[in-house]
Amino acid sequence: xxxxxxxxxxxxxxxxxxxxxxxxxxxxxxxxxxxxxxxxxxxxxxxxxxxxxxxxxxxxxxxxxxxxxxxxxxxxxxxxxxxxxxxxxxxxxxxxxxxxxxxxxxxxxxxxxxxxxxxxxxxxxxxxxxxxxxxxxxxxxxxxxxxxxxxxxxxxxxxx
Amino acid sequence: xxxxxxxxxxxxxxxxxxxxxxxxxxxxxxxxxxxxxxxxxxxxxxxxxxxxxxxxxxxxxxxxxxxxxxxxxxxxxxxxxxxxxxxxxxxxxxxxxxxxxxxxxxxxxxxxxxxxxxxxxxxxxxxxxxxxxxxxxxxxxxxxxxxxxxxxxxxxxxxxxxxxxxxxxxxxxxxxxxxxxxxxxxxxxxxxxxxxxxxxxxxxxxxxxxxxxxxxxxxxxxxxxxxxxxxxxxxxxxxxxxxxxxxxxxxxxxxxxxxxxxxxxxxxxxxxxxxxxxxxxxxxxxx
Ligand SMILES: Cc1cc2nc3c(=O)[nH]c(=O)nc-3n(C[C@H](O)[C@H](O)[C@H](O)COP(=O)(O)OP(=O)(O)OC[C@H]3O[C@@H](n4cnc5c(N)ncnc54)[C@H](O)[C@@H]3O)c2cc1C
Numbered sequence: 001x002x003x004x005x006x007x008x009x010x011x012x013x014x015x016x017x018x019x020x021x022x023x024x025x026x027x028x029x030x031x032x033x034x035x036x037x038x039x040x041x042x043x044x045x046x047x048x049x050x051x052x053x054x055x056x057x058x059x060x061x062x063x064x065x066x067x068x069x070x071x072x073x074x075x076x077x078x079x080x081x082x083x084x085x086x087x088x089x090x091x092x093x094x095x096x097x098x099x100x101x102x103x104x105x106x107x108x109x110x111x112x113x114x115x116x117x118x119x120x121x122x123x124x125x126x127x128x129x130x131x132x133x134x135x136x137x138x139x140x141x142x143x144x145x146x147x148x149x150x151x152x153x154x155x156x157x158x159x160x
Numbered sequence: 161x162x163x164x165x166x167x168x169x170x171x172x173x174x175x176x177x178x179x180x181x182x183x184x185x186x187x188x189x190x191x192x193x194x195x196x197x198x199x200x201x202x203x204x205x206x207x208x209x210x211x212x213x214x215x216x217x218x219x220x221x222x223x224x225x226x227x228x229x230x231x232x233x234x235x236x237x238x239x240x241x242x243x244x245x246x247x248x249x250x251x252x253x254x255x256x257x258x259x260x261x262x263x264x265x266x267x268x269x270x271x272x273x274x275x276x277x278x279x280x281x282x283x284x285x286x287x288x289x290x291x292x293x294x295x296x297x298x299x300x301x302x303x304x305x306x307x308x309x310x311x312x313x314x315x316x317x318x319x320x321x322x323x324x325x326x327x328x329x330x331x332x333x334x335x336x337x338x339x340x341x342x343x344x345x346x347x348x349x350x351x352x353x354x355x356x357x358x359x360x361x362x363x364x365x366x367x368x369x370x371x372x373x374x375x376x377x378x379x380x381x382x383x384x385x386x387x388x389x390x391x392x393x394x395x396x397x398x399x400x401x402x403x404x405x406x407x408x409x410x411x412x413x414x415x416x417x418x419x420x421x422x423x424x425x426x427x428x429x430x431x432x433x434x435x436x437x438x439x440x441x442x443x444x445x446x447x
Contacts, residue, residue: 059352075347078354083366105353143386144360148345151290152380153319 060106089113177264212297219264223253229294243293370395371375401435
């Protein structure tokens with residue numbers, strides 16, 4: 001399905017990524033997007049491979065895993081509705097640092113990283129807002145990782 | 161000024177330790193067990209009651225006393241249910257006892273979760289590790305008083321799946337209308353729940369009306385701090401955020417100062433606090 005269908009725009013408009021965008025900005029974002037419905041076990045991207053798309057999860061869950069020698073694939077995070085995964089496609093060289101696999105039927109919007117970058121270059125105001133939103137997503141992910149590193153539930157972690 | 165939404169007035173001798181018999185023991189997860197206690201004095205059994213969030217002081221002769229939250233159903237008065245983690249001298253003595261052993265109990269003490277405030281509002285409970293124990297009475301009470309339109313969510317986190325507390329009860333709670341979301345720090349491929357911290361779940365769950373959603377949290381202080389920060393960023397007002405501060409305490413009657421947190425005695429004014437009152441001490445805004 002093409003993203004310019006009003007439904008996809010409506011879906012996009014309900015996300016935090018698009019919060020506060022003007023109608024025109026939303027249209028520009030919409031032109032980079034396409035709707036996907038995928039089964040459980042679908043691999044959105046693989047660690048070490050190049051991927052252009054950034055994914056917004058609407059329903060279902062996506063496990064993010066990394067290969068660890070001797071341990072195989074280790075899931076480090078489960079993303080769910082409202083989460084953005086695969087930002088490397090938009091903000092770095094597009095080489096994915098982890099593998100993303102759906103764990104149940106997923107409804108997602110894929111944003112083309114290349115087109116998104118182009119839209120941001122052409123409209124710096126839109127670019128600023130979107131990059132700020134992505135920075136917020138990354139900052140929240142960093143905080144979560146830090147909390148996970150603290151191992152709060154260990155014996156010394158401070159449970160009551 | 162009371163720092164909680166619902167005060168729990170005590171009208172008993174706070175120093176009097178009553179003998180209670182261990183009527184049942186459930187081994188929950190390594191180092192944690194749940195005791196069902198029964199008063200030796202049957203008159204007490206019929207009059208004693210508690211409100212969700214309150215705790216007792218359990219006393220083992222020769223070992224000492226420890227504050228332990230009540231984790232059972234407030235609607236059941238015949239037994240007092242308490243979940244205990246073996247953390248040191250007193251708690252190890254308690255968890256090492258068998259059925260039939262008699263220990264001392266003072267209480268109930270402390271403030272309560274704002275159960276009445278939840279009527280007509282959606283509720284999100286966030287529990288980490290054994291922090292689910294003090295929240296279980298509120299879960300049971302909320303499920304009992306739930307109206308059809310009310311959304312109740314429990315986000316429960318643990319280090320790994322085998323360390324989730326009360327997992328055999330989640331399905332029953334789900335059937336009664338509680339949306340239980342489990343998340344762990346690490347797990348193997350057989351795990352079908354989430355991986356990640358409770359705050360990441362709170363960050364993305366759908367909230368129908370954040371301004372009218374009550375949040376209650378109990379777990380490690382760092383977890384609660386970030387849970388509150390996340391709740392605020394989702395638009396939940398300060399006065400609807402509640403946390404249980406279960407710091408080390410001694411006398412339970414605001415005398416010894418062991419549990420003092422700024423101007424507050426956690427044993428008298430807590431353990432359940434409204435974030436609005438603890439905010440100056442928690443410095444969340446500076447994080
Ligand atoms: C209001 C309240 C409710 C509580 N509810 C429960 C409960 O439901 N179940 C439960 O297992 N525990 C609960 N606790 C914690 C429990 O009281 C302590 O773990 C216990 O007092 C430790 O005593 P101990 O002699 O076994 O250990 P100690 O030998 O005194 O201490 C062992 C270690 O635990 C640390 N410690 C002691 N108390 C605490 C605390 N409150 N928080 C974090 N670390 C502590 C000590 O600093 C020390 O490192 C609660 C505490 C409070 C204040």
